[in-house]
Amino acid sequence: MDISKFTSKKFLATAGVLLAILVFLATFPTYGSNSAVGIGLTILMYIILTVSWVMFSGPTGYMSLATAAFFGIGAYTCAFLYQKSGPLLPLPAVIIAGGLVSFIFAFVVGLVTLRLKGMYFAMFTFGFVMLLNQFMVYYELNILGARGQRVFPITNQTAFYIVLVILVLTLLAAYLIRRSRLGLAMQSIGENEEAAAHMGVNTTMVKVLTFAISAFFMGVVGATMAPRWEYVDPSVAFNMLYSFMPILMAVFGGMRELYGPVIGAAIFAYSERTLRLRFPYHYMLAFGIALILIIIFLPGGLTGLVPNLKDKLSGLIARLRKGGQSEQNANT
Amino acid sequence: MPILEGQGVTKFFGGLAAVSNVDFHVDQGEIVGLIGPNGAGKTTLFNLISAAFPISSGEIRFKGQKLNGLKPHQICKLGVARTFQETKVFANMPVLQNVLVGAFFGSPNRVSWADAAREATQALEFVELSAMSTIPAKDLTLVNQKRTELARALVTKPELLLLDELMAGLNPTEVSESMELVTRIRDRGITILMVEHVMKAIMGICERIMALHNGEKIAEGTCQEISCNKTVIEIYLGEEAHAGN
Numbered sequence: 400m401d402i403s404k405f406t407s408k409k410f411l412a413t414a415g416v417l418l419a420i421l422v423f424l425a426t427f428p429t430y431g432s433n434s435a436v437g438i439g440l441t442i443l444m445y446i447i448l449t450v451s452w453v454m455f456s457g458p459t460g461y462m463s464l465a466t467a468a469f470f471g472i473g474a475y476t477c478a479f480l481y482q483k484s485g486p487l488l489p490l491p492a493v494i495i496a497g498g499l500v501s502f503i504f505a506f507v508v509g510l511v512t513l514r515l516k517g518m519y520f521a522m523f524t525f526g527f528v529m530l531l532n533q534f535m536v537y538y539e540l541n542i543l544g545a546r547g548q549r550v551f552p553i554t555n556q557t558a559f560y561i562v563l564v565i566l567v568l569t570l571l572a573a574y575l576i577r578r579s580r581l582g583l584a585m586q587s588i589g590e591n592e593e594a595a596a597h598m599g600v601n602t603t604m605v606k607v608l609t610f611a612i613s614a615f616f617m618g619v620v621g622a623t624m625a626p627r628w629e630y631v632d633p634s635v636a637f638n639m640l641y642s643f644m645p646i647l648m649a650v651f652g653g654m655r656e657l658y659g660p661v662i663g664a665a666i667f668a669y670s671e672r673t674l675r676l677r678f679p680y681h682y683m684l685a686f687g688i689a690l691i692l693i694i695i696f697l698p699g700g701l702t703g704l705v706p707n708l709k710d711k712l713s714g715l716i717a718r719l720r721k722g723g724q725s726e727q728n729a730n731t
Numbered sequence: 732m733p734i735l736e737g738q739g740v741t742k743f744f745g746g747l748a749a750v751s752n753v754d755f756h757v758d759q760g761e762i763v764g765l766i767g768p769n770g771a772g773k774t775t776l777f778n779l780i781s782a783a784f785p786i787s788s789g790e791i792r793f794k795g796q797k798l799n800g801l802k803p804h805q806i807c808k809l810g811v812a813r814t815f816q817e818t819k820v821f822a823n824m825p826v827l828q829n830v831l832v833g834a835f836f837g838s839p840n841r842v843s844w845a846d847a848a849r850e851a852t853q854a855l856e857f858v859e860l861s862a863m864s865t866i867p868a869k870d871l872t873l874v875n876q877k878r879t880e881l882a883r884a885l886v887t888k889p890e891l892l893l894l895d896e897l898m899a900g901l902n903p904t905e906v907s908e909s910m911e912l913v914t915r916i917r918d919r920g921i922t923i924l925m926v927e928h929v930m931k932a933i934m935g936i937c938e939r940i941m942a943l944h945n946g947e948k949i950a951e952g953t954c955q956e957i958s959c960n961k962t963v964i965e966i967y968l969g970e971e972a973h974a975g976n
């Protein structure tokens with residue numbers, strides 16, 4: 400069997416599909432209605448948050464609930480630098496600044512907390528979001544004198560294009576990290592941190608660095624959404640939904656392959672949007688049931704089905720062939 | 732000159748002295764056995780050498796360099812590798828990937844992908860696991876998991892290898908194969924300190940033996956000396972003999 404032919408065919412097919420999706424997305428704002436572009440924007444935002452959450456928490460198994468913190472830090476960085484009354488910096492610089500401030504926060508917080516294991520780490524990251532939220536409430540009321548920040552507005556279309564660029568960069572980073580020695584190190588940490596350390600992996604450095612890289616992308620998205628919403632306050636920026644949703648989406652889609660979280664987030668965010676409008680009281684119930692079913696029956700998530708199906712299919716084909724052969728044998 | 736040297740090595744867990752004021756040394760090129768009843772402090776001593784825990788008092792030197800205060804990954808990069816009593820393979824990763832981790836991170840220099848892959852393949856060949864390189868480590872038998880750990884340790888190019896009960900749970904054939912493997916490792920110029928309850932293995936390949944009991948060193952000497960040592964027989968060998976019956 401010629402494997403190289405197979406893989407190159409597969410490679411071309413993948414590249415073709417990706418290109419088609421990219422062209423579709425890049426042209427979407429030109430013909431999509433304003434509200435459709437808005438929905439698309441939300442979906443892309445969730446895909447980025449999910450992919451960047453999986454970037455760190457997927458391989459290491461450290462359950463971070465800090466996504467909302469880094470999203471909010473990005474949003475507030477933007478709110479202070481890109482004010483309605485007059486932006487201090489051009490938008491691209493503001494967005495990168497949002498990512499960098501998140502990166503720095505994650506680095507420092509990571510140094511302190513990534514010694515914590517399991518539940519304690521999850522609880523600390525949860526507390527971190529609460530802390531930032533309360534701090535901003537205090538800071539706005541007592542120091543700035545008013546709740547919330549007005550941000551210089553951008554359109555759905557502009558935000559969509561920016562977020563699309565961020566998405567491509569996030570996927571590229573996630574892909575490269577997975578294939579790099581950093582990815583291997585994270586995986587070994589998730590499998591057995593003690594053994595990894597004794598094999599020469601600087602576990603603290605690896606964890607802190609990847610935690611901070613994933614926070615960069617969360618911050619960049621936050622910084623893009625702030626001017627789209629035109630207004631930021633602590634309950635908007637540090638909304639715990641931004642911590643929980645990406646986890647649900649990642650579990651829903653499956654985390655083994657890079658496209659798992661992408662598909663999970665896309666389906667989840669889209670159906671959340673549409674179901675919430677139609678069944679405002681029951682949509683969460685439906686999600687709850689869907690998630691429970693997936694966790695019980697599809698531990699690998701939605702995309703975990705693919706290798707399963709492949710196995711079954713090739714098993715079936717093999718059996719059919721064998722059956723055919725033995726029949727032939729019986730006939731002769 | 733000793734490659735590894737400990738002076739007054741002590742470790743407290745709460746009030747319990749798991750290792751108590753132990754002086755020891757391992758010379759370049761030796762195979763040294765470390766024996767003692769359950770709970771004697773053998774694994775704890777390994778954990779102190781490899782910096783899994785900080786030492787309570789005393790000091791350990793490797794090639795003259797003080798190890799106190801270093802982190803496990805730094806110890807590994809200095810040239811001290813180890814295996815674990817309870818195997819700690821990267822369960823869901825293929826065997827080759829397990830070994831690649833050691834190849835990439837175990838040496839102080841930056842290793843290229845090509846070199847890492849070559850070294851990992853060689854290490855697997857050395858422990859005779861080449862045929863299993865694509866199997867997830869969790870699907871291996873105990874002896875093969877232990878060999879994976881061995882390959883993973885060897886690929887970090889250690890000068891000193893700490894083996895914690897490599898033979899435990901193996902059948903007699905596997906034990907003799909492992910003994911042969913350990914001797915081959917030593918012949919590559921790697922010094923070995925091994926914890927073992929399988930006396931046949933200890934007596935068969937070690938040049939020198941240390942015995943621990945309740946965290947203290949109770950004896951040290953050649954195999955002959957140790958097997959005739961009254962305290963060791965009373966505390967350990969006798970007990971083993973009884974257990975054997």
Ligand SMILES: Nc1ncnc2c1ncn2[C@@H]1O[C@H](COP(=O)(O)OP(=O)(O)OP(=O)(O)O)[C@@H](O)[C@H]1O
Nearest residue numbers: 744747749767768769770771772773774775776816
């Ligand atoms: N992490 C730990 N925390 C608290 N106590 C510990 C820890 N590790 C070991 N001990 C205690 O230290 C003592 C020595 O344990 P150690 O594992 O070193 O014994 P060992 O000689 O390796 O025994 P075995 O032959 O059963 O492996 C035991 O009493 C054990 O309970």
Ligand SMILES: [Mg+2]
Nearest residue numbers: 773774775816
């Ligand atoms: Mg032990």
